[in-house]
Amino acid sequence: MAEKTITFSGTAIKAPACMLGEGPTFDPHTGTAWWFDILGKILFEHVIATGAIRQHPLPAMGSVLARVDSERQIVATEAGLYLRETGTGAMELLTPIEADNAATRSNDGRVHQSGALWFGTMGKNAETGAGAIYHVARGTVTKLYPGISIPNAICFSPDGAIAYFTDTAVNKLMRVAVDPATGLPTGEPEVLVDDSGGEGGIDGAVCDVDGVIWNARWGAGSVDAYSPDGQHLLSLEVPASKSTCPAFVGPDAGRLLVTSAREGMNQDQLARDPEAGNTFILDHPVKGRFEPDYLI
Template sequence: MTSTAPSAALVVDGGYELAEGGRWVDGRYVYVDILSGRLFELPDEGDGNGPTCLARLDVPLGAVAPVHGRPGTWIAAVDTGIALLTPDGALEWLDRPEDRTPVPSRMNDGVADPAGRFWAGSMAYDVTPGAGSLYRTDPDGTVVRVLDGLTIANGPAFTADGTTMYLADTAVGTVLRCRVDPVSGDLVGGPETFARLRDGEGSPDGMTVDQEGCLWIALWGAGAVRRYHPDGRLLHTLSVPAPHPTSVCLHPDGNRLFVTTARHGVTNPTANSGSVLGIPVPTRGTAACSWQGRF
């Protein structure tokens, strides 16, 4: 089933180059503009003044997750590695694994899982095939490379029990499904292909799992969002008024879908390119999990 979204509302007209990583955190919508290194928050009810910029870095900021027990501190997929982003905007590095890669690379999307680990992907600046990786940051601060051979690792998304992770390789149009041991964080067996996008269907970007266990995927280049059943059936395709949607976030209470979009890479941007959109939907999401770092 496919439908347009005439009721899509412009939530933030930010003129962002590459808005991404939308998450619901403590009653507010949090997202980044990757290439400008900025982190934003938008309160649920809002005060009419638009989003607040929480941090402005001089390196690309791929995604963040809240840190348990440290209000205002985030674990971040940033520049070439994983760092803690403190309330004063400083970075406390845990590791910079992409400094050790053969081609210039950066971190991309990331998310915390229900067990309190942080997962984040990487990509080469020139999109070298197979140069991207997926990393896991454990509560003790250890950063582990979990998968390699990816090109643009994007949109890690977990089921509520933490035993299933979905991962997009945007450049090759594939969504992988991985079984995860919730105790150790290790993958159980190899990744399996959950969905494969054909030419003309767009490329899978940011993802989220709703309260019914279905997977929502932003389709870069197609101006659309898809919802899949856990058994792989395509349930719904929702058209959005911007060609490059980048991430999806479902309100935990309000039956509303937030979609970030990009101007980067758009030949003919629309008025909504580089914005945040809000669309009524008949399902809900879950709040973002925290990284359970032990200090």
């Protein structure tokens, strides 16, 4: 159990609710937050300073976005990695991954300090063991961990020497040593946090400048903070039970943006959980850091 639970303080972004909000990230060069509605095939763009919101339709289910440079982005989708022109929205399939498997889609992912991308795939109906976690560096694809049901919590320690991930179906937060220069594992994964009997599921995560892991908990409406040695430090309440993924936002990466979902909820459940699918910015200060660019 958490030593401390902090009541929600923050704002809901005035954007349409997502069926399955995921993959938030922040571009400090433009002050823009991005996130996805995976099932709706929509990419959201939100300028923090002005509150402006844009919705961009996608050609496939997308779930991870990374900056390449001022004009281009990488989007991980059910077909692989697309190169997207930021200004026009034009997309080109750059690195096919599971493109011939209509039963799977992309899910959680994040760029390592080396410029390589880790991201996971899963069955579109969360079929047991249907997915995997991949490492992609300059177009070279390496399958790291096959047999994953729901890949999540992919993030990296500040020095780039540790990677974290989970299979939400198993609900154990794993850590593995990686080469800081490449992002490739140098050891075997070990359990950092065993929450197999806990409430909800370990979902998306980010790691701050002190190595604290901020993890959204699906089904529990919270973002939980864990120390690098796996101690549960505190929980931040989120006003939507299916909280999915956090991202550091703001000019100093000092706040958390959190996505959520309403997938699988009936009218009675939505009436009890009216904020489901909304995207929030929490007031609680954090010592975040900005995501590196993906290197093509």
